[in-house]
């Protein structure tokens with residue numbers, strides 16, 4: 001399926017600073033077929049000598065014509081991410097293939113309550129779902145539990161601060177909590193997901209995304225809380241490439 005998707009030229013239109021190490025890159029991709037919130041793309045870089053490198057990145061925003069928005073965290077010594085976040089300038093070009101993925105998606109026709117659990121850059125496809133909910137005027141109630149190192153690491157901080165009726169946001173800090181925070185810094189616990197999520201009886205659709213260890217821990221906690229396995233969808237941001 002993926003192999004049949006064409007590579008399309010993607011020209012960088014805009015760069016937005018999310019944190020000291022993360023950038024949102026908005027590309028213009030002529031012929032882009034549209035996508036669903038939660039899907040991802042492959043990005044391919046080609047050097048002057050023909051060497052190529054490709055990585056997967058989640059779509060950060062709902063469909064918007066030919067625009068494709070990604071949010072990329074700089075992995076120190078990484079091959080692709082530092083190029084995208086530190087070197088590329090508006091007007092520069094890469095190739096993009098997609099959209100990819102049909103399971104880790106949220107559709108506005110879905111009416112069930114939604115629990116989003118994101119670790120670090122795992123917030124990216126969850127933010128596409130939040131934005132899609134707002135764009136389409138969906139009344140599905142959403143709860144976001146966002147685990148990250150410290151307040152400076154928050155992506156989309158301004159946007160998530162704005163009132164969005166029916167969306168509740170809980171931040172879990174793993175390294176440093178802000179002064180006066182009621183929860184000490186630490187990894188996600190059963191109590192965090194019981195408090196920030198939905199009771200299992202509400203039959204919420206759960207979307208968990210982040211580094212592999214985070215996803216496995218959070219999905220196990222959701223099972224322990226009684227959420228049905230078929231309602232827990234996961235996306236692991238492990239190393240990609242090839």
Ligand SMILES: Cc1cc2nc3c(=O)[nH]c(=O)nc-3n(C[C@H](O)[C@H](O)[C@H](O)COP(=O)(O)OP(=O)(O)OC[C@H]3O[C@@H](n4cnc5c(N)ncnc54)[C@H](O)[C@@H]3O)c2cc1C
Nearest residue numbers: 055056057058071072073075078079080081124237239240
């Ligand atoms: C479906 C999917 C969606 C993804 N979406 C996003 C996204 O929206 N935003 C985003 O920033 N990243 C995302 N990733 C991760 C991304 O594909 C790359 O793995 C990441 O950007 C690192 O690539 P690199 O070439 O810079 O590093 P590499 O050269 O591939 O790796 C350099 C070093 O860093 C380690 N490493 C690689 N990737 C990671 C990682 N994710 N976490 C920790 N260490 C790592 C490697 O093991 C290696 O030691 C996604 C991954 C998947 C599978």
